[in-house]
Amino acid sequence: MPKSMFEKIWEAHVVRDVPGESTILYIDRHLVHEATSPQAFAGLRAAGRKVRRPDATIAVLDHNVPTLQVRGRRVLELVDQASALCITTMEQHAREFGVTLFDMNDERQGIVHIIGPEQGLTLPGMTIVCGDSHTSTHGAVGALAFGIGTSEIEHVLATQCLLQKKPRSMNIRIEGSLGPGVTAKDIALYMIGRLGTGVGTGHVVEFSGSAVRSLSMEGRMTLCNMAIEAGARAGMVAPDETTFTYLKGRPFAPKGTLFEKAVEAWKQLPSDPGAHFDTVHEVSIDGLAPQVTWGTNPGMVVDVTGRVPDPADESDPQKRRAYERALEYMGLEPGQKITDIRVDTVFIGSCTNSRLEDLRLAAQMVKGRHVAPGVRALVVPGSMQVRRMAEEEGLADIFREAGFEWRASGCSMCIAMNGDRLSEGERCASTSNRNFEGRQGKGGRTHLVSPPMAAAAAIAGHFVDIRDF
Amino acid sequence: MEPFTRLKGLVAPLNRTNVNTDEITPARFLKTISRTGFAQALFANWRYLGDDQTPNPDFVLNQPRYQGATILLAGDNFGCGSSREHAPWAIREYGFRCVIAPSFADIFYNNCFNNGILPVTLPEPTVLELFKEVEATEGYTLEVDLAAQTVTTPDGRVFQFPIDAFRKQAMLQGLDNIGWTLSHLDEIRAFEERRQQEAPWVFSLK
Structure with missing residues (x-):
């Protein structure tokens, strides 16, 4: 079987x-x-x-x-x-x-x-x-x-x-290939927008498909990180050569022959052909645009080329009320262009998007440019090791020269417990995972985006389509 | 674990979907090493005006008619987001013993059982009907019977709810989960020996 x-x-x-x-x-x-x-x-x-x-x-x-x-x-x-x-x-x-x-x-x-x-x-x-x-x-x-x-x-x-109690199983197949400037974060947000914040409830979700196979380990982590925002008990991706290469030589990973033995066992883990899943979804990401959330849960998301939706267009009364509440909290008008939304603060960090690859993509947007006047911009690397590697690569200098604050690692403004937080009404482009009311500080307004999208917003002072930035 | 058997109580309606644990207990209230002191934290960003002190008269739980409520009626996907057990701690300390919703987020659902709160899942149309009745009738109560797995309305309609059999028994008895698991220590030891043979790299941390 x-x-x-x-x-x-x-x-x-x-x-x-x-x-x-x-x-x-x-x-x-x-x-x-x-x-x-x-x-x-x-x-x-x-x-x-x-x-x-x-x-x-x-x-x-x-x-x-x-x-x-x-x-x-x-x-x-x-x-x-x-x-x-x-x-x-x-x-x-x-x-x-x-x-x-x-x-x-x-x-x-x-x-x-x-x-x-x-x-x-x-x-x-x-x-x-x-x-x-x-x-x-x-x-x-x-x-x-x-x-x-x-x-x-x-x-x-x-x-x-x-x-x-054994959870049910779900397979979300993500097919297609990502265009330039579009990341695992955009896949995650788009998927949640399409399938809903409760789609994974009671399920362990395995992400598969061509788009997932071609993601780096770090991209897969971003995707699995956001599985909880789709309500899933857990997210997982089958291990492959990308995984084994990533793990080899890590301090607590097995060494030498024990590593080889482990890899042999790990190769047996992927789902067998024809394995049963209680629920299956398929998402196509061909032509996917960078995503920006406009509301107060991660499923309230649109393409960067889009507009803030009009609650009046919603037929479901509960959803309409939720949209109205979200727009009121976020201080947005129906029909407003996403690229017209100005930001006060940019936060690049969190367990979703603060790995080296994330910082590299963000730095590409920043290099040779400067943070827009009046914008507060922070980079909080996910670990001190990421921070050291980013410093060695010159990324820290790119951020600092552009006017970003270069911090030590921690959860920081994703959860606003350590003093890094938004004030009432402050609007933030954030690479974190939750745009919930008050998440980044009471009254703070969070727009979830990918690292390069956040970085570009810091430079422009508003959201921009990084594909032509 | 605090047992739960039957409850007849006043119902307070929170007619919103996707209420998350950041809304139930904002993160600033997590900066504590205590398991108590969370009653004031419940829905703090909605419940107070400005300074966490002045009650917001527009927030439903602040209405006089819902004071003393022990059953919270909520929308779909209640308790989504963070794993913080501070959310059920706040709900329990405020005075609720039962939350009724069309669905719950998994971690929150599990956390409820460990804190003597019964999470009751009823079909969405039923919950929407209950919202209408609660809002229309001051002093509206429901009776929840865990052994029978029923919710009974004041006019005698009975709704059945599903619950895992083991959890039900554990809650009825107020079972010490850790003690129960430790009563199977021999099986845990046998498992560890087997696993160490099969996957020694898992044990090579130190």
């Missing part, structure tokens, strides 16, 4: 599966950060329990860390007391429970979903969890990776397992 990749990984991790009970599913890798774990460690301590597999648990500071530095170092004084407490508590829990922590001055520090693949902590065929919805990112290497709540973090810390 042919099996999907999801079924293969699921079955390989079942500890106990008895009718009438939840499945006990084994977790290979548990990634932890300071924003959602304090209460889990406290619960563990209160119950007198230990971390079952400290060797399979890696912690990092990312949500609350400052992205500014003082003499090349990050210090707690750069964030408020509440953020500082989250940081010191994580440090204390890591010591107490024997968990490896990449602290805010560790050269391996970065956003948890950037450093997992970057350090080779994330490998094909694994089950990976983290108290963060964008854990779906790690599925790009061919893993089953999903976000969990704090009670579940405590469960994994104590047992290295989770109680799960």
Whole structure:
């Protein structure tokens, strides 16, 4: 019986599966950060329990860390007391429970979903969890990776397992090829716009098709990252030579003959021909234009050449009301041209789009130009390693010379916990994943775009079609 | 885990779709190491004017007729977005024990069970009908019975809702999930031994 990749990984991790009970599913890798774990460690301590597999648990500071530095170092004084407490508590829990922590001055520090693949902590065929919805990112290497709540973090810390009901499977085939200036982010936004923010609910989604095959590892990560914005439990892409080449030599990846042995096993992971999926969708991306969101969820998106939609054109009353609310919050008028929307701030960062490839594409737009007057523009690399590599390549200089702020890594303005945030009414072109009300700061207005689209908006002061920029 | 059996309670309507966890609990309220203190955070960006202190009279939960509500009626895809358990913590601490919606985002749905909140999925037409009734009738209550998997209206109509059998039992009993899993420790150990043979690279972290 042919099996999907999801079924293969699921079955390989079942500890106990008895009718009438939840499945006990084994977790290979548990990634932890300071924003959602304090209460889990406290619960563990209160119950007198230990971390079952400290060797399979890696912690990092990312949500609350400052992205500014003082003499090349990050210090707690750069964030408020509440953020500082989250940081010191994580440090204390890591010591107490024997968990490896990449602290805010560790050269391996970065956003948890950037450093997992970057350090080779994330490998094909694994089950990976983290108290963060964008854990779906790690599925790009061919893993089953999903976000969990704090009670579940405590469960994994104590047992290295989770109680799960088997999700349904979905295949989203993405066919076609990307034109110049169009990226994995545009595919993700377009897909969510077409299929809806709830399409993946209850499903693990495998992305396949010619467009996915030709994406780089980093592009696949962007796509899987946004799977949660389509409601999916997890997103995944079958591992191939692109994956193996990417992983080889990473610090925590297997070495030598063990790597060769692992690759042989990983080659068995892709879905068998004729494997059953509960749901199948197909999306064609030929001729796809760069995408810009206009509303308050990632599915409210149009081509950069388009206009803000008119709620009056919507026949479904619930949708019409949602559109009206979104336009009011965003301060936009029906029919307004996307390229007429001016921005106050540009944020290039987040677990969606802050890898080296993203910064390269953004820098191409910026080189030899300058940020428009009155626009605040930030680049927050996804990890300190990305930051170092970008500096070595000269990308940092391109951004700085153009008037961008060049920061240290962290979640930063994607979630606005560390002091990097929008103020009331401020409009931002952002490479992050959520344009929710208040996401980047109370009253802030977020337009989701790709890194080169964000960079070009910083230069022009409004959205532009980068295909003729 | 806090058990849930039956609940008869006042219903508050939040007639919006795709309500996300950033809206339920904005990120600025996540900067804490505590599991309590979230009642004030619930829907903070909608509930208050400006400074998180002054109630916004236009926000539905601030209307006098919905004070003391224990059942939240919501639109499709409720709880989408972030995995933050602070969202169910805030919902529970505010006083809700049950959320009824046409669908829930997966992580939020799971988190509810771990916090004594029963997420009830009813078909969209039913939920839209309930919205009309709640808005038209002051003091509108519903009765939720987990064992029977039913929601009963004041005039006696009964709606069945689906729920996973194990989760239902766990919630009825207030099961300690971690304790239950640890009661199968032998199986976990056996699995680990087998997995270490089959995929040693997974264990080569340290």
